[in-house]
Amino acid sequence: MMRFKSISLSMGLTLVGGAALLSAFASAAHAASCRQWDITGSWTIEQTNGFLVDLKLQQDGNDLRGTASFTTSATDTGTGNLDGSIDGNSIQITIYWGGRSGAIGEYKGTINPRGRLEGDTFDRMNPVSRAGWHSLQTGGRCVDSGVTPQSAPGVPVPVTPKEPDLRKGLQKPGKFFQQ
Structure with missing residues (x-):
């Protein structure tokens, strides 16, 4: 069970870090397009x-x-x-x-x-x-700027990741992922 929580936490941090990076790119695109x-x-x-x-x-x-x-x-x-x-x-x-x-x-x-x-x-x-x-x-x-974060060309809007459901994928005690 501990290993599964560790993997989920790692994936969550990766998603949050990626969202922060995309947000920084969106801010740079916003500033560069000032009219x-x-x-x-x-x-x-x-x-x-x-x-x-x-x-x-x-x-x-x-x-x-x-x-x-x-x-x-x-x-x-x-x-x-x-x-x-x-x-x-x-x-x-x-x-x-x-x-x-x-x-x-x-x-x-x-x-x-x-x-x-x-x-x-x-x-x-x-x-x-x-x-x-x-x-x-x-x-x-x-x-x-003429650009809103939702309409910045080529820059996806960051999405806050959902909490992972820790119960999904368990077949029986001791198994972490469904095959």
Whole structure:
């Protein structure tokens, strides 16, 4: 009898573990299919050329507005206004930096399934000045995935396994499975 309970417990744990794994796949598919993100709020992006850029974003539908500031050292700072757009997981932001340089930063990128911003930038006034960038945090929020766990294509919905009936399959004392 002890062996049968051990086998049943093992099968139950395997089913529960499999259901948890399928649930994780369903969550990943859900996040990857986001049709509309909300990236309102404060973001810090790090550029590959050493600049740290702080963004304060307001989002209205697909339109972005806000302010930006940057630092490279204690004496090299700047501020500017920005506008842009968001379409699915694609973002485009233009920052009009004030000050003597008159630089206009073009930022194009994507929002990854975990809500992190990443992409490339260049200075419209000096197009050879380019850098990669990424946000230091994940803060994007999916507001329209268009997919429910029941309709995720190709991902089965996890089912909670039923308790096994320990009496089934017994022919006589000492036998564990029906032949």
